[in-house]
Amino acid sequence: MSVLRVLGTAVATGEPVDLYADGDRWTADPVRDAEAVPVGWVLPGLVDAHTHPGYQEVGGPLDDKVLRDHLHQHVDSGVTLIRAPGLAGDPPDWFGTDPDVPRAVHAGPWIAQHGQFFDGWGRRASHAELPGLAAEQAARTGWAKLIADWKTDDEHLPAGVLRAVVERVHAVGGRVAVHSQQRSGGTAAVEAGVDSLEHGTWLDPDLLTRMAAQGTALTPTLSVLLGGVPVVTARPESEFRSWWLAGVAAHPATIAAAAEAGVTLLAGTDSLPHGRIAAEVRALAGAGVPAHQALGAASWTARAFLGLPGLEPGAPADAVVYAADPRTDLDQLDHPLAVILRGRRVR
Template identity: 45%
Template sequence: MRIWGIALPSRTPVSFDVDGDRLRASGSSTSDGLWLLPGLTDVHSHPGTEMPGDEYSHEVFRRHMLTHRAAGVLTVRSPGSADPVRDRADDVDLPRLARSGQWLATPGRFFPGAGRRIEEAELPSAAVEEAAFGWCKVIGDWMPDDPPVPLDVLTATVDAVHAAGGRVAVHCQTAEGCRNAVLAGADSLEHGMHLDHSLLPRMAAQGTALVPTFSAFAKSIENIEKATDERLKEWIRGGWEHAFPTARAAFEAGVTVLAGTDTYPCGQVAAEISWLIKAGLPVEAAVGAGSWTAREWLGLPGLVDGGFADVVAYDEDPTENPEVLLRPKQIVLRGEVVV
């Protein structure tokens, strides 16, 4: 099978032959054809469960991942999983999966019954264990008036995981929780609702990415009036309003801003890209946040000779008309045409 068109982000005419699950340059190219992305990427999704505390279901996992695939999402990072099985190979008909072990929750943090519950003193060693897949996810804070994981504990955790060759995602929503995650050297801040903008230069310098998860918080805002806790409502509203200038300021400061949905149904990365555009990211940067930039951040190749044969094709340039992301013309995963 031959794939040709205009590759993004380079806008270079390319032509590849599919060799198994790899792309091989064909030696010829044309400016005719479709606009090609190396697959959309959702860097914050939890396939396999739908409610906090649910037991992992591989049937649900497959359904979620197939929904991602149908939307052109060919890579998914799952920062925090309820799946206890450590030796299960990825299903070859599903999007590529970058995953962590179980969420790590210290006392008073996270949904009751969800994640692996540990004491703060156990966090560094537990994080190394859960990072066996490459990532671990630490619940760094929780409710607005609750203290976050102490900075010294979080720093020791990040250092231990990095020494073992892993990476650390930190759930953080309070100002202090975000601060501790940045100062500890976390690889990604998940949510970052009340992030202090003075920390952005440090994030950029040390390579800490921001995953704002607008899609998830948009649902919270829709349902906020149902809450009875006025302090909580004020905190969520304030975080939502703060998230927009934060994403824009982070991008302008050189922070890697990425598209992660953290919501259901799966396959909603195009909507998350739209939120990033509304926040003020340039369209090309927003599309990259849900495609080539995210893939590079995860260590995956783009549309290059020897790269993965994961390609989504569109009739129009998504950086000129991002709405076309909702209408993929062709989807190729691991060298197989799925749409």
């Protein structure tokens, strides 16, 4: 395999980039006869921080072939790292490690209290059992994902239970992601000190300063929520319809306020089809998040949050190269000049 050379300008810093792929790591040491990729604006690989690959229908099993197909769709879009906060089953050994699929961080199957979440998916436990179950999962994979609230008339997980989950998971070196689309569930999650809040519709804006201070990230999944507005609007009048539409309508302003407050934002697509990270970046920018920050949520900021450095010697050899600065034209994200994964050019 030939050694790749990446030349250009780092989008995150505006500084020159001149790196060589020494296997799966960047080096600044020149390599003779290295293959140069097109010169351009360079990101250290895109990140989809909320995606659930590997199933064909909600509640269905994890399918290895479908999983690989979905991961290839991510790679085609420039995504070199994913976080899967919930999977339809325990993934195969090649997940996140084979050369043709993105690096991956995952939380295994979702964890919920009894009577909530999709039938056929996840694990259910009593409030007393949840901290131990979450800690066991995080000890295996580094993350546990809990459902804090579900239907509008369901009881959310109490802050005390979530706090016990966080304490047990952190004790084994893991982190906690929490699904919330209700004000009460989001409040409980933030008060418990979870590591990331997923979706976060109806989030109390008064909590944003606390989230920034304690390091609770927000993954708004805005593009899929906005995409659902026409579908839900077409439904007959109901309490759920009114609640859901109002929550989504308020979401962009909350996201913009979170960015201003210094909350770590993570870009995540959440649903089919896979490979839509560009749409999420544009949705964040459309909500009022500065383009630089929106791109970081899908690249260098997300990588740092998930424990991976960017364009520097010794870092994983991932990169996406664009002809022009994507901050001034986010449509550039749809047309990468090159995608490099694990030191290999895959596009």
